[in-house]
Amino acid sequence: MGMTLRFADPEERHAAVRLCSDLPGERDFAREDGTWVLHVERPGLTRLEYQLELVGHDGSSEVICDPGNERTAPGVFGAKSVLTAEGYREPAWLAADVEPGSVDDRGLWSPPGADPAEPLPLLAAHDGPEYDELSSLTRYAAAMIAGGELPPFRVALLEPGDRDERYSASAHYARRLCQVVLGSLPIAGRPVGMGASLGALAMLHAQRRFPGTFAALFLQSGSFFMPRYDSHESGFVRYRRIVRFVREMGHRSTADPIPVTLTCGAEEENIHNNRVMAEALAAQGYDARLHEVGDLHNYVGWRDAFDPYLTEVLRRVWT
Secondary structure (H helix, E strand, O other): OEEEEEEEOOOOOEEEEEEEEOOOOOEEOEEEOOEEEEEEEOOOOOEEEEEEEEEEOOOOEEEEOOOOOOOEEOOOOOOEEEEEOOOOOOOHHHHOOOOOOEEOOOOEEEOOOOOOOOOEOEEEEOOHHHHHHHHOHHHHHHHHHHOOOOOOOEEEEOOOOOHHHHOOOOHHHHHHHHHHHHHHOOEOOOOEEEEEOHHHHHHHHHHHHOOOOOOEEEEEOOOOOOHHHHHHHOOOOOHHHHHHHHHHHOOOOOOOOOEEEEEEEOOOOOHHHHHHHHHHHHHOOOEEEEEEEOOOOOHHHHHHOHHHHHHHHHHHHHO
16 A cells, blocks of 8 residues: 655644554654655555644644544544555445344344344454444344354453453453353353454463363454564553463463464554464464454454454354
């Protein structure tokens, strides 16, 4: 993806303009005839969410969406401007005319017409409410069921709670998830677990600590911290605990090597540790498949990878 960003500043009100995105490294605009200009060449990118940091002559700064770009995307930390490469298309299932199904007080989504007491296959999603709001997860599920791509199934929209603690290789949380939360739901067979970022790490950690719980995993942009790639994350409160777990993954095999599908942006920071993790899982007998996609660390990019990659792993274990 090659693109040129421009920000008009004819009165020279700003001392600098910087790109704020999930692309690794800082990128400063250059002044050209009263306009700040930045050229970005990232061949593995088809979509970019970004903001602009405007630095004043007094050292103050503010972060804004690009006033010259009307396209925005929602996110956990607010809206961002969006650029897409020629040929980018949103998933077809987003436009499907389907009944939405329903979510009960446990955060359990069921497809239209499902008997509440009938056990169905289950997809358990970390950060479930965010996945549903920002990635349309249950709309995806309804569209796949209505189109006959997948059998009827439910989605557990798991609340993150104290995310930094629960999703950082916490033994207490893994035990609660596998022995209490999932055990209370009407499930046919073993569930499939999914998560993004720290949620992906936590789902893999739960599978390792409680083998036999999951039929498969779908992990997106997993935060598999490794010091050689992720020393910039060392200030995270549970960085050392995550590093210990990831290091352990390379030395200790499991008796439950299930199918694991990983997706990660080809240009995002986590791609290096995701490549290493996929290789480590495959070496231990997992059917591990990493798909590198043209987006970065955001819910729309994760949404765009649901079909075909999530569809494929669900079809493999449910049909």
